[in-house]
Amino acid sequence: METVLMKGNEALAEAAIRAGLNVYFGYPITPQNEVGEYLAKHLPRAGGTFLQAESEVAAINMVYGAAGAGVRTMTSSSGPGISLMQEGISYLAAAELPAVIVNMMRGGPGLGGIQPSQSDYFQATKGGGHGDYRLIVLAPSSVQELYDHTMLAFDLADHYRNPVMVLGDGLLGQMMESVTLKPYSPAFPLEEKTWATRGRKNRKPNIINSLYLDPEKLFSHNQKLFKKYQEIAEKEVRVEVINEEAEFFFVAYGSSARISLKVIELLKEKGINAGLIRPITLWPFPYTVIAEKVNQSKGFMVVEMSMGQMVEDVERAVKGQKPVYFYGTAGGIVPSPQKIFRRTLEILEGGQV
Structure with missing residues (x-):
């Protein structure tokens, strides 16, 4: 090859x-x-x-x-x-x-x-x-x-x-x-x-x-x-989960998933155990995989280059049992890992979960 x-x-x-x-x-x-x-x-x-x-x-x-x-x-x-x-x-x-x-x-x-x-x-x-x-x-x-x-x-x-x-x-x-x-x-x-x-x-x-x-x-x-x-x-549900034992999960696909991986590295340096759920099929959506992480996770952060479209599907999977947060950009702006990192720290250290 x-x-x-x-x-x-x-x-x-x-x-x-x-x-x-x-x-x-x-x-x-x-x-x-x-x-x-x-x-x-x-x-x-x-x-x-x-x-x-x-x-x-x-x-x-x-x-x-x-x-x-x-x-x-x-x-x-x-x-x-x-x-x-x-x-x-x-x-x-x-x-x-x-x-x-x-x-x-x-x-x-x-x-x-x-x-x-x-x-x-x-x-x-x-x-x-x-x-x-x-x-x-x-x-x-x-x-x-x-x-x-x-x-x-x-x-x-x-x-x-x-x-x-x-x-x-x-x-x-x-x-x-x-x-x-x-x-x-x-x-x-x-x-x-x-x-x-x-x-x-x-x-x-x-x-x-x-x-x-x-x-x-x-x-x-x-x-x-x-x-x-x-x-x-x-x-035909396809999904990748990175760090199965995480206490906080990002949910992102495509380019946003790559950016979220950098955020997870930054959080690890602060002693925070974060993971990623990456839907590979957006339909069918991996509702069950997200639902299985509800009990162990303090919350979920959806990262998306939009005004929050995938949030609805994540909320449907979580069913109100844990908070679902959103960090997004629109108009062609690629989100910064450092900005997502700071926002996540505010949530986790501020006791918002």
Whole structure:
């Protein structure tokens, strides 16, 4: 296996190629443009197709068509572009079509700025589009994980016939780190997509649809989807816990998790035993893992580059049994470990827990 120095966006794109990406559709937006640039150069050499669409709306509908044909397909964007894709994402989920959607988050709302942020958590995990549906949401915290989780995303999408989002941010996308270019190894058996619209010989035509005018049929379809989401929630929770015996836990994902690790080091120098719960799947969310730490922990500190979106899920896990605090920044400001450290000391030494 080769280990190289790569930018996060490029490592993600290389992983997609190695995982068998057939067609990519996208439209440029900072801070993920290197994804498209890399794929434009390298995907055709690997036998795939790159197409820059005329808009994000067009891109996600092209993804819908390619997914329906049974090929591995992907798009990437950032907050404003993902907003434009929401209708198509709902269609993909409703039609049970596998696809990978990458969001390298930037500051918002509105056009916001081009600096890193984590303010698309609600959009990703609560269903930014219409109707009852879920995306599997993976949250890498390193360039290596951008590579690894992108491969996993394609496998999860195919296995559950559901869109999967890789939720990064501008900091991860732009940083450079060493990456081990592992060969692709499927997480699940690669099954023939007998449901795909690839033309027919000696069988009835496949129909891919998300329109049900009969309310009873639409209700039945929702029940089918919900049963699948229950299975995903039972089987696909991914989380990392650092320092299982801690007396105070940070809860953070992505870039914020990396920053929280530095805070934990600073607290250790003060004799404070702190740990980290890092959700790797933002949906399904690791409610049970957090709940299991309630009795031993004096409290939980959510660190997030937003105004506190993940706090709601942490509070749901804690169920009011211990305090849940929040330290956040927005608008593209990356939180300082020293400032989080000082705020945590105020809480712990001030007897606020």
